[in-house]
Amino acid sequence: MLKIAICDDEQIVCADIEKIILDFKKESGLDLEVEVFNSGTDLFKFIENENTFDLIFLDIEMQDLNGIQIGIKLRNELEDYVTKIVYISSKDNYDRQLFEVQPMHFLSKPIDKEKIIADIKLALKILGKSGGVFSYKIGHSVHKIPIKDILYFESMDREIKLVSIKGTVYFYDTIEAVLSQVSSFQFIQIHRSFIINYAYVSKFRYEEVIMQNGECLLISQRRRKDVRDLLISYEKEETQCN
Numbered sequence: 518m519l520k521i522a523i524c525d526d527e528q529i530v531c532a533d534i535e536k537i538i539l540d541f542k543k544e545s546g547l548d549l550e551v552e553v554f555n556s557g558t559d560l561f562k563f564i565e566n567e568n569t570f571d572l573i574f575l576d577i578e579m580q581d582l583n584g585i586q587i588g589i590k591l592r593n594e595l596e597d598y599v600t601k602i603v604y605i606s607s608k609d610n611y612d613r614q615l616f617e618v619q620p621m622h623f624l625s626k627p628i629d630k631e632k633i634i635a636d637i638k639l640a641l642k643i644l645g646k647s648g649g650v651f652s653y654k655i656g657h658s659v660h661k662i663p664i665k666d667i668l669y670f671e672s673m674d675r676e677i678k679l680v681s682i683k684g685t686v687y688f689y690d691t692i693e694a695v696l697s698q699v700s701s702f703q704f705i706q707i708h709r710s711f712i713i714n715y716a717y718v719s720k721f722r723y724e725e726v727i728m729q730n731g732e733c734l735l736i737s738q739r740r741r742k743d744v745r746d747l748l749i750s751y752e753k754e755e756t757q758c759n
Contacts, residue, residue, distance in 0.1 A: 557582030588618030
């Protein structure tokens, strides 16, 4: 899923961009989620409340909290250097402060449909969205990792252990919240404590799976049939593709 925010104090601009995105979603079959904001303050409060976006179409000239201020707060206060920002403006001259924000692109009003679509495709490419991106927070910082790089998640009381090809990290969340982010990808919950990426399963046994890093993870009794059926189906698909 690519999570997109549109923020402009002109409602008609927001409506135009939203329609372009939703039409493109229908035509392409891509999993795109859109949130619309008519105030910079509302957008930033939403993000502060532990909500994240992959791509933001952001108006520069807003009355309360303008696009430049939001971008700087996003990068400096929330330490989010991953979210892609496309600035929208009715002017052609851009403030030097924008370089601090490192936007992905600039769009001039009136909005061009093909440029919006091109920016969505570019964000997908940059963020590796063919496999998705998983978002999590450590303190006030938002971190993102390509879903294709994740081996498994383990719930340890209130803490989540994320094991990837790049290493292991810990963050506070629930296993249910993790599953909601990854369930549309190649993940399955094999136990109340484990969610695995079945692309990284090296061997399947009746009571456990062995991951490609050598770790053995327990399968709960009530999930064994579902896990077995899914892994068999996945192996067939892989064989057909190869």
